[in-house]
Amino acid sequence: MHLRGFLKEGHPPTLICAFLYFDISFMVWVMLGALANSIVPDFNVQPAQKGLMVSVPLLSGALLRLPLGLLTDHIGARRTAMLGLVLTLVPLMLGWLWADSFGRLIVVGLMLGMAGASFAVALPLASRWYPPHYQGIAMGIAGAGNSGTALATFFGPRLAEVWGWHAVLGLALVPVVLTMVVFYLLAKDSPTQPAPKPLAAYAAILGERDTWWFCLFYSVTFGGFVGLASFLNIFFFDQYGLTRVQAGNFATLCVVAGSFLRPVGGYLADRVGGIRMLTILLTGIGLLMAGMTLLPLLGWATLLLFATMALLGMGNGSVFQLVPQRFPKELGVITGVVGAAGGIGGFFLPNLLGSLKQITGTFAGGFVIFAMIAFGSAVALLHVSRSWQGAFVSQGGLATTTFTQPVPTTTAEAKALA
Numbered sequence: 525m526h527l528r529g530f531l532k533e534g535h536p537p538t539l540i541c542a543f544l545y546f547d548i549s550f551m552v553w554v555m556l557g558a559l560a561n562s563i564v565p566d567f568n569v570q571p572a573q574k575g576l577m578v579s580v581p582l583l584s585g586a587l588l589r590l591p592l593g594l595l596t597d598h599i600g601a602r603r604t605a606m607l608g609l610v611l612t613l614v615p616l617m618l619g620w621l622w623a624d625s626f627g628r629l630i631v632v633g634l635m636l637g638m639a640g641a642s643f644a645v646a647l648p649l650a651s652r653w654y655p656p657h658y659q660g661i662a663m664g665i666a667g668a669g670n671s672g673t674a675l676a677t678f679f680g681p682r683l684a685e686v687w688g689w690h691a692v693l694g695l696a697l698v699p700v701v702l703t704m705v706v707f708y709l710l711a712k713d714s715p716t717q718p719a720p721k722p723l724a725a726y727a728a729i730l731g732e733r734d735t736w737w738f739c740l741f742y743s744v745t746f747g748g749f750v751g752l753a754s755f756l757n758i759f760f761f762d763q764y765g766l767t768r769v770q771a772g773n774f775a776t777l778c779v780v781a782g783s784f785l786r787p788v789g790g791y792l793a794d795r796v797g798g799i800r801m802l803t804i805l806l807t808g809i810g811l812l813m814a815g816m817t818l819l820p821l822l823g824w825a826t827l828l829l830f831a832t833m834a835l836l837g838m839g840n841g842s843v844f845q846l847v848p849q850r851f852p853k854e855l856g857v858i859t860g861v862v863g864a865a866g867g868i869g870g871f872f873l874p875n876l877l878g879s880l881k882q883i884t885g886t887f888a889g890g891f892v893i894f895a896m897i898a899f900g901s902a903v904a905l906l907h908v909s910r911s912w913q914g915a916f917v918s919q920g921g922l923a924t925t926t927f928t929q930p931v932p933t934t935t936a937e938a939k940a941l942a
Contacts, residue, residue, distance in 0.1 A: 546669025575878020585640020586867025593860020664790025747869020789838025797920030
């Protein structure tokens with residue numbers, strides 16, 4: 525596989541639009557985490573409440589990915605994306621003009637989940653334009669919209685220092701509207717979009733063992749990325765006594781690593797196989813999180829978290845090098861299901877860190893548990909992937925176009941073709 529060949533495939537304007545839509549939506553999705561240190565003094569919340577505040581959008585975003593995945597398959601990714609952008613304007617306006625209590629802020633957070641649900645739309649929009657051997661890099665480029673987190677953590681605290689956090693939510697309306705215009709003019713649905721299936725066909729996917737394995741792995745990689753990205757502002761501020769802008773700077777530095785290395789993870793997974801890449805990455809994440817349990821000095825902590833976010837970002841790309849190989853005909857709904865699992869993982873991590881901080885007085889316990897989950901996931905992947913190799917991927921998780929058999933769509937078919 526060569527990049528030159530990739531550039532000749534698919535529809536580049538749509539791929540760019542998928543990235544832009546995901547990028548701006550992701551920025552909005554994690555806005556409460558980026559503004560957390562400015563919001564907290566207004567409501568005098570406890571550590572556990574901080575975790576809840578920044579994680580509520582992640583949970584609602586996870587749940588909304590399922591219906592948006594269904595809409596993507598039924599009315600097309602382009603129309604679904606336009607609808608999602610319009611609905612994203614509502615919580616931004618409410619956060620700007622209405623959210624004057626912690627309870628109202630939680631309501632706004634729940635509604636911000638619509639922005640997080642963009643994942644279930646942006647990735648199928650991009651993926652359906654590209655053949656199997658370019659899925660890793662195509663999904664990685666679209667998924668690099670994770671970089672919207674860096675926009676939020678870098679600009680959010682700075683703008684809040686000048687105009688206040690309410691105004692920052694109002695200012696976010698501008699890039700959302702501009703994205704709507706660009707998307708409307710340039711994005712197109714792939715002509716090879718599969719015909720919509722009945723709801724029973726989607727429900728059948730939930731009965732597939734492989735669905736749940738992908739959900740587990742993505743809840744660790746994407747959930748770890750978005751959960752840490754939402755909480756790092758609070759962590760750096762509380763643990764090291766930085767200013768709000770300084771905490772945002774350190775959080776941004778770490779987030780950038782994961783955001784822009786997602787395409788690298790997809791590219792490397794295309795080259796060496798998603799199974800190989802993901803096993804290495806999960807093991808590395810576990811080791812780095814084990815290091816964070818010591819709560820080292822600021823410089824070392826930044827280095828460990830930077831590396832962790834880099835591996836998490838590449839892990840996201842690696843998971844979605846494998847998903848289209850296994851479920852090529854149900855990509856919209858499987859993206860919604862697996863993406864929902866990632867969002868749920870992201871919901872639990874900030875709550876875990878915040879709650880254990882309140883109970884034990886330290887963030888170390890949360891990092892211990894996350895390290896154990898990463899190590900366990902690597903072991904699980906080594907076990908389950910034995911049935912994948914030779915069924916819908918080659919050795920190590922490489923995509924293949926050499927099989928004459930149809931790509932299996934059920935576990936039984938995968939076993940029969942193995």
